[in-house]
Amino acid sequence: MTGSIVMVREYNPQEIEPRWQRKWEADGLYNADIDETREKFYALTMLPYPSGDLHIGHWYALAPSDARARFKRMQGYNVMFPMGFDAFGLPAENAAISRGIHPKQWTYQNIDHMRVQLRTMGTMIDWRREAVSADPSYYRWTQWFFIQLYNNDLAYRKYSPVDWCPQCNTTLAREQVHGDDRHCERCGTQVIKKDLEQWFFKTTQYADELIDFSQIDWPDRVRTLQTNWVGRSEGADVYFKTEDGDELTVFTTRPDTLWGATFMVLAPEHPLVEKITTPEHLEAVKNYQLEAENKTEIQRAAADKEKTGVFTGGYAINPVNGARIPIWIADYVMMGYGYGAIMAVPAHDERDFAFARQYGLEIIPVIQPEGEEFDGTTMEEAYVGPGLMINSAQFDSTAVTNAKGRKNPGLAKVIDWLEAEGLGEEAVSYKLRDWLISRQRYWGAPIPMVYCENCGWNPVPENELPVLLPDDVEWLPTGESPLKLHPTWKGTVCPSCGKDAIRETDTMDTFMCSSWYHLRYLSPEYANGPFDPKEYKYWMPVDIYTGGIEHANMHLIYTRFFHKALRDMGLTEGNEPMSQLRNQGMVLGEDGEKMSKSRGNVVSPDDLVNRYGADTVRGYLMFFARWDLGGPWNSKGISGTERWLNRIWNLYTEAPEEGLASAGVIKETKQALHAALDRITRDYERFEFNTIISSLMELLNTLYEARRAGAGNNPEWQEILETYLLMCAPAVPHIAEELWTEVLGKPYSIHDQLWPEVDPEMLVQDEVTLIVQVNGKLRDRINVPANISKEEAEKVALASPGAAPYLEGKEIRKVVVVPGRLVNIVI
RNA sequence: GGGGCGGUGGCGGAAUUGGCAGACGCAGGGGACUUAAAAUCCCCCGGUUCACACCAUGUGGGUUCAAGUCCCACCCGCCCUACCA
Numbered sequence: 001m002t003g004s005i006v007m008v009r010e011y012n013p014q015e016i017e018p019r020w021q022r023k024w025e026a027d028g029l030y031n032a033d034i035d036e037t038r039e040k041f042y043a044l045t046m047l048p049y050p051s052g053d054l055h056i057g058h059w060y061a062l063a064p065s066d067a068r069a070r071f072k073r074m075q076g077y078n079v080m081f082p083m084g085f086d087a088f089g090l091p092a093e094n095a096a097i098s099r100g101i102h103p104k105q106w107t108y109q110n111i112d113h114m115r116v117q118l119r120t121m122g123t124m125i126d127w128r129r130e131a132v133s134a135d136p137s138y139y140r141w142t143q144w145f146f147i148q149l150y151n152n153d154l155a156y157r158k159y160s161p162v163d164w165c166p167q168c169n170t171t172l173a174r175e176q177v178h179g180d181d182r183h184c185e186r187c188g189t190q191v192i193k194k195d196l197e198q199w200f201f202k203t204t205q206y207a208d209e210l211i212d213f214s215q216i217d218w219p220d221r222v223r224t225l226q227t228n229w230v231g232r233s234e235g236a237d238v239y240f241k242t243e244d245g246d247e248l249t250v251f252t253t254r255p256d257t258l259w260g261a262t263f264m265v266l267a268p269e270h271p272l273v274e275k276i277t278t279p280e281h282l283e284a285v286k287n288y289q290l291e292a293e294n295k296t297e298i299q300r301a302a303a304d305k306e307k308t309g310v311f312t313g314g315y316a317i318n319p320v321n322g323a324r325i326p327i328w329i330a331d332y333v334m335m336g337y338g339y340g341a342i343m344a345v346p347a348h349d350e351r352d353f354a355f356a357r358q359y360g361l362e363i364i365p366v367i368q369p370e371g372e373e374f375d376g377t378t379m380e381e382a383y384v385g386p387g388l389m390i391n392s393a394q395f396d397s398t399a400v401t402n403a404k405g406r407k408n409p410g411l412a413k414v415i416d417w418l419e420a421e422g423l424g425e426e427a428v429s430y431k432l433r434d435w436l437i438s439r440q441r442y443w444g445a446p447i448p449m450v451y452c453e454n455c456g457w458n459p460v461p462e463n464e465l466p467v468l469l470p471d472d473v474e475w476l477p478t479g480e481s482p483l484k485l486h487p488t489w490k491g492t493v494c495p496s497c498g499k500d501a502i503r504e505t506d507t508m509d510t511f512m513c514s515s516w517y518h519l520r521y522l523s524p525e526y527a528n529g530p531f532d533p534k535e536y537k538y539w540m541p542v543d544i545y546t547g548g549i550e551h552a553n554m555h556l557i558y559t560r561f562f563h564k565a566l567r568d569m570g571l572t573e574g575n576e577p578m579s580q581l582r583n584q585g586m587v588l589g590e591d592g593e594k595m596s597k598s599r600g601n602v603v604s605p606d607d608l609v610n611r612y613g614a615d616t617v618r619g620y621l622m623f624f625a626r627w628d629l630g631g632p633w634n635s636k637g638i639s640g641t642e643r644w645l646n647r648i649w650n651l652y653t654e655a656p657e658e659g660l661a662s663a664g665v666i667k668e669t670k671q672a673l674h675a676a677l678d679r680i681t682r683d684y685e686r687f688e689f690n691t692i693i694s695s696l697m698e699l700l701n702t703l704y705e706a707r708r709a710g711a712g713n714n715p716e717w718q719e720i721l722e723t724y725l726l727m728c729a730p731a732v733p734h735i736a737e738e739l740w741t742e743v744l745g746k747p748y749s750i751h752d753q754l755w756p757e758v759d760p761e762m763l764v765q766d767e768v769t770l771i772v773q774v775n776g777k778l779r780d781r782i783n784v785p786a787n788i789s790k791e792e793a794e795k796v797a798l799a800s801p802g803a804a805p806y807l808e809g810k811e812i813r814k815v816v817v818v819p820g821r822l823v824n825i826v827i
Numbered sequence: 828g829g830g831g832c833g834g835u836g837g838c839g840g841a842a843u844u845g846g847c848a849g850a851c852g853c854a855g856g857g858g859a860c861u862u863a864a865a866a867u868c869c870c871c872c873g874g875u876u877c878a879c880a881c882c883a884u885g886u887g888g889g890u891u892c893a894a895g896u897c898c899c900a901c902c903c904g905c906c907c908u909a910c911c912a
Contacts, residue, residue: 178907179907179908220831221831221832221906221907224830224831224907225830225831225907225908228829228830228831228907228908229908231911233911233912235912250912251911251912252912253911253912254912265912307910330910331910332910332912333910333911333912334910334911334912336911337911337912338911338912339912341912342912343912344912345912349912350828350910351910351912352912354910429911429912430911431911549906549907552907553907553908623839623840623851623852624839624840624852624853625839625840626839626840629832629833631839631840632838632839634838634839634853634854636838636853636854637838637839637852637853637854638853639852639853640851640852640853641852643852643867644851644852646866646867647867650867679843690839690840690841690851690852691840691841691850691851693851693852694840694841694850694851694852695850695851696851697851697852698850698851701851769847771846771847773846773847773892773893775892775893776846776891776892776893778847781847813892814892815892816846816892816893818846818893821846821847822846822847822893824846824892824893825892826892826893
């Protein structure tokens with residue numbers, strides 16, 4: 001302590017916190033620069049959208065991540081913790097339409113406000129690395145990446161049915177359509193289908209790599225979501241033909257059931273329908289097609305088990321046995337998956353079964369478990385389990401298991417045969433679609449492409465980037481993109497032939513901007529490329545990425561795709577952008593509902609900081625729930641964290657009690673200190689923030705007890721106080737700094753100190769409480785030396801006063817001794 | 828229909844991975860200090876019971892000397908996904 005001067009100041013976070021925040025930033029304390037002598041650690045949290053106000057959810061995502069980054073820094077890593085803004089997007093444009101404010105102005109005002117708010121958290125953000133995706137210096141490279149993807153055949157334009165949000169007036173990627181009612185990810189409006197020509201990225205080219213997580217430590221939950229989203233199915237393409245000889249290939253996961261195919265079903269919009277439909281069925285088919293077209297996908301899905309369809313009058317030939325089977329159309333077959341056509345095996349597929357029963361179509365069982373005798377006319381449901389093939393010519397008696405694809409020996413045999421006979425081939429199908437990135441909106445990065453009547457589509461020459469968004473735009477109430485309406489912006493010349501040409505007026509999905517922001521942080525000022533390769537080499541990959549799980553099938557797939565694509569274009573190294581991912585849960589309102597302005601249950605971090613100080617808010621956010629689960633906010637609970645910090649303050653600033661503690665008290669205190677240190681170190685690694693704060697609270701209680709016993713005057717006390725502050729520093733950085741420099745008189749800054757080392761000797765207890773059980777029930781606890789022998793422990797337990805009465809006159813059948821822990825006497 | 832996560836006091840949650848269930852905190856009760864309140868400090872706080880003791884980790888079985896933890900069956904809640912061939 002600085003002499004014996006005792007501070008009698010009150011804990012005043014409102015004074016302390018801004019002072020340190022200013023000093024840390026002025027000193028560049030958290031600036032992260034390349035330092036080859038130290039091991040790097042790139043800590044990243046998902047960048048916020050500048051909606052205008054920092055939400056408690058932002059704090060919940062950021063504060064514990066910041067504490068952990070600080071912990072890593074104290075462990076000696078060279079930690080980079082950057083921040084930026086995902087600044088393009090629709091809300092800005094909606095503000096423009098409803099309030100007449102320009103999206104750029106709206107966005108940048110919000111960013112300014114949020115920068116101020118973010119600084120009140122006392123994070124270790126290196127603000128020199130900030131990147132804003134709506135800056136021309138940023139989106140110049142977003143556009144550049146588009147061109148690289150285009151030049152490498154990973155971006156293409158295609159006419160197809162796409163999802164359209166009528167509210168947002170734009171197309172959406174498949175991933176951005178949510179729920180069983182198929183609503184827009186942004187605004188919740190039900191989407192509709194439109195046939196449009198749009199730009200896509202070939203995410204499907206990386207389908208297999210996207211479900212390989214062997215090189216990253218990502219939560220099972222995200223892995224499962226992404227795996228399901230990619231939806232890989234193994235099976236075979238089988239070459240059917242129509243009676244007239246037209247090819248009609250289908251994909252099936254069950255080529256082993258080919259002999260049981262009794263009809264085929266095409267999606268109503270399948271191109272072959274027109275050709276095969278016979279005149280007498282034409283009207284019914286046309287009607288059905290019209291009906292299907294008018295049904296939204298919700299209705300198509302909502303029809304649930306009720307199967308509908310019509311016969312086309314056409315027939316196909318089953319290639320494996322020459323059987324002539326009718327071709328139907330039905331809306332349970334989707335044009336967008338596989339070939340939009342299936343072979344129907346009603347005996348072994350639930351949907352086909354329902355359809356066959358509905359329309360009286362033939363059912364032929366071809367797989368049968370031993371001891372079972374299936375009859376197609378009486379079967380009550382499709383059989384989808386394992387068994388032996390029957391009614392399948394030379395394959396009869398072949399065993400088929402539950403395994404998928406080639407791992408199923410029966411399937412493998414059939415596939416080999418199909419390939420040998422030229423009737424089909426092994427195939428894999430995916431649910432994943434290519435990423436539709438065109439948006440019919442203004443406030444985004446313009447797609448840098450030019451259309452010329454003579455030369456078609458060409459990219460804008462790289463030296464002309466960025467293609468700047470014009471500022472002088474106007475909005476119609478319809479929400480139509482002002483870029484289309486701009487009098488001159490579209491007009492340009494063809495980069496190829498020099499004649500008049502037209503710019504693409506669509507902008508890019510903002511997920512494109514956020515697919516590479518972690519790279520822009522490396523060198524936000526760099527002008528010779530999207531990032532400085534030197535910085536890349538040192539900092540990448542991201543060591544820990546934190547954020548919400550809601551992006552599992554969007555941002556987190558896109559960014560992995562992006563990284564792999566860049567790797568294949570020779571722009572980056574490594575297979576994955578982020579080595580480790582952890583998701584925080586969501587903070588709900590006090591009513592247990594999702595926070596929203598309309599519900600009036602929004603918790604404002606600014607109010608909390610004003611009232612309690614940032615350290616209290618940080619500490620409470622770490623403490624109040626399991627970080628990965630989140631939960632309802634409890635405004636009363638925060639007082640516990642407030643008291644904790646007050647008690648810390650008082651412990652360091654109040655005069656110690658009289659007297660001197662015994663050596664035993666000091667030893668016990670140090671043991672408690674190191675036990676907590678050991679646990680907290682582990683908990684930081686595991687993202688178990690709530691128990692970090694509990695351990696610190698518990699330890700503080702122990703310190704108070706020790707001080708009451710006189711420990712405040714022992715020579716060891718100073719070191720105990722120092723260590724405790726170091727342990728608090730990542731979680732509550734301001735109070736730790738203040739007490740460290742101003743009360744303990746240690747050199748600035750506590751945040752440049754190393755995390756204390758656990759003294760293993762202090763973890764060794766010399767006395768332990770031995771639990772004595774009789775038949776598994778607790779009967780006594782006895783303090784014994786920690787290294788007590790088995791025999792000795794047994795002896796002590798048998799003689800213990802708590803257990804003895806239960807043992808009297810009983811025969812002891814067995815005694816289980818867990819050394820240093822427990823003795824269970826079985827009678 | 829498929830997949831995932833979860834169910835422990837009034838509440839948020841602990842529990843060294845099979846070894847004292849309920850750490851830490853909130854709320855509540857009692858007390859000290861105070862003219863009073865706030866703040867602070869001390870004690871109590873799963874249930875039944877005067878107590879001894881017994882019962883308790885969604886329910887029912889099982890394995891084990893010992894189960895919140897492992898196995899089987901079921902119930903409930905939340906999230907994702909969906910005629911995916």
